[in-house]
Amino acid sequence: MPFRPPGQCPVCGEWVPRGAAACDDCGACAKSGWKDDAETYDGLDLPDEDFDYDDFIKREFDNRARQLGGPTREQLWRWVGLAVFIVMVLGYLISVFR
Template identity: 60%
Template sequence: MSTRFKPPGQCPVCGEWVPRGAAACDDCGACAKSGWSGDTHEDGLDLPEDEPFDYDAYVAREFGGENGHKLKIPHVNNTWRWIALILLIIIVLGELLSTFA
């Protein structure tokens, strides 16, 4: 990367056009302060360091259990199923009777 880059011109990091008088590249954020380097433009963001990510440990920690989270569907009482079926039959019969009346 070139530290001598001065706009206007193509950004030496990402290749986007940097207009005259610009303090930094609008696309990647590289600037004269970072030496027009893509390596340092994220330094002030306080991002976590790259570390290996253990997906299985994450799932166990977030959802519990050895094998991760198993979807738990609340038990639907059979009474409510019968009530829903009876209401559906009443609605259908009501519609049929209203069409013949």
């Protein structure tokens, strides 16, 4: 039987208030699929039962943050290495041409 608010979100367990169209916490809704509704989407390629929706969301946000913003650790070290290299070359050039 399909989930109807109010009640605990069948996807993440957060409380979904009466009349809410979607879960505030994980964004699940009648369209994107409360877990209890999965049977009605038979035939579509849905993830299996132990699919971790919260983990999936977290990974999606991590990827997005990586695309938008700060450099990854490897990129950071590459820049640090490059800076050290440039400083060394400059120091060498200054000592040679002075």
